[in-house]
Amino acid sequence: MEIIAAIDQNNGIGKNGDLLAHLSPDLKRLRAMTVGNIIVMGSKTYLSFPRRPLPDRENLVITSHPENFPEIRCFTSLEDFLDYSKTADRPIFVLGGGSVYEQLIGYCDKLHITRILHSFDADTFFPDPDKLEGWKKISEGEIITTEAYPFRYDEYVRI
Numbered sequence: 204m205e206i207i208a209a210i211d212q213n214n215g216i217g218k219n220g221d222l223l224a225h226l227s228p229d230l231k232r233l234r235a236m237t238v239g240n241i242i243v244m245g246s247k248t249y250l251s252f253p254r255r256p257l258p259d260r261e262n263l264v265i266t267s268h269p270e271n272f273p274e275i276r277c278f279t280s281l282e283d284f285l286d287y288s289k290t291a292d293r294p295i296f297v298l299g300g301g302s303v304y305e306q307l308i309g310y311c312d313k314l315h316i317t318r319i320l321h322s323f324d325a326d327t328f329f330p331d332p333d334k335l336e337g338w339k340k341i342s343e344g345e346i347i348t349t350e351a352y353p354f355r356y357d358e359y360v361r362i
């Protein structure tokens with residue numbers, strides 16, 4: 204499993220149920236990485252999508268209220284999702300949010316981090332990837348300045 208997350212300079216990822224910034228190239232990249240594959244997320248992240256489920260990929264949601272999401276496959280516990288993940292025939296990408304990143308990072312072997320070079324007022328955070336024990340940065344992308352906020356793509360793997 205691999206994590207995809209966009210984090211700001213303070214490792215913030217969201218505020219009031221929404222993203223901190225909508226960076227068009229980043230959203231396109233997420234689409235390119237996940238189409239045809241499996242994505243898993245918490246119910247709050249799923250509900251934050253303007254259009255759902257995200258098309259052309261298998262959407263999985265972890266929630267204690269599966270009755271709210273009859274259109275997709277839900278799991279009412281982490282354990283149930285992990286059992287299912289063992290049978291998956293395609294890559295699984297963890298799309299967040301904070302609580303699901305925290306619960307699943309221990310089962311992931313790669314982090315695709317979009318580092319936004321700006322400090323936002325956030326209420327949801329990712330663990331600082333540079334301080335995560337057992338992980339190392341294997342690439343740091345060029346800074347992209349075409350959007351409202353500069354950002355770059357970094358990758359981390361387990362040591």
Ligand SMILES: NC(=O)c1ccc[n+]([C@@H]2O[C@H](COP(=O)([O-])OP(=O)(O)OC[C@H]3O[C@@H](n4cnc5c(N)ncnc54)[C@H](OP(=O)(O)O)[C@@H]3O)[C@@H](O)[C@H]2O)c1
Nearest residue numbers: 208209217220221222245246247248266267299300301302
């Ligand atoms: N920057 C990024 O890359 C990024 C990516 C994703 C999200 N975000 C942001 O992060 C924020 C959302 O994160 P969040 O941590 O508040 O919410 P979340 O992880 O998206 O969803 C949390 C919800 O999922 C359900 N859930 C989680 N673990 C569960 C478990 N083990 N068993 C049963 N249900 C479980 C619970 O809801 P139920 O009440 O349904 O049970 C829980 O309240 C938003 O601001 C969003 O925009 C940012």
